[in-house]
Amino acid sequence: MHVVQTLIEHGAHVTAHDPAITDTIPKLRVAPTVHAAAASTDALVLLTEWPEYRWVNWTTVATLMTGELVFDTRNALDPAVVADAGLRYVGVGRRRTPMPT
Numbered sequence: 001m002h003v004v005q006t007l008i009e010h011g012a013h014v015t016a017h018d019p020a021i022t023d024t025i026p027k028l029r030v031a032p033t034v035h036a037a038a039a040s041t042d043a044l045v046l047l048t049e050w051p052e053y054r055w056v057n058w059t060t061v062a063t064l065m066t067g068e069l070v071f072d073t074r075n076a077l078d079p080a081v082v083a084d085a086g087l088r089y090v091g092v093g094r095r096r097t098p099m100p101t
Contacts (some may be wrong), residue, residue: 003047004028015041019050035064042067049076058085
């Protein structure tokens with residue numbers, strides 16, 4: 001929740017989806033589904049590794065979003081699948097090219 005709180009403190013409008021969410025913070029909107037959370041968003045940030053997030057229909061998500069950024073802090077998603085949907089994938093710590101041996 002620290003990331004969410006920081007985003008809100010800096011003026012972001014945050015809508016979250018988490019199958020196990022129990023706490024909420026002021027100004028946080030909680031969506032009942034991934035698709036509802038993606039609707040009209042500039043960017044998506046994946047902060048958890050719930051298995052159902054790996055199987056999201058990214059083409060559908062892309063049509064719902066106004067932006068195109070998917071920021072994966074867990075490297076849980078397949079970058080090619082997200083990119084094939086027309087979205088821009090950024091994985092934290094993920095290498096773009098293999099390191100030379």
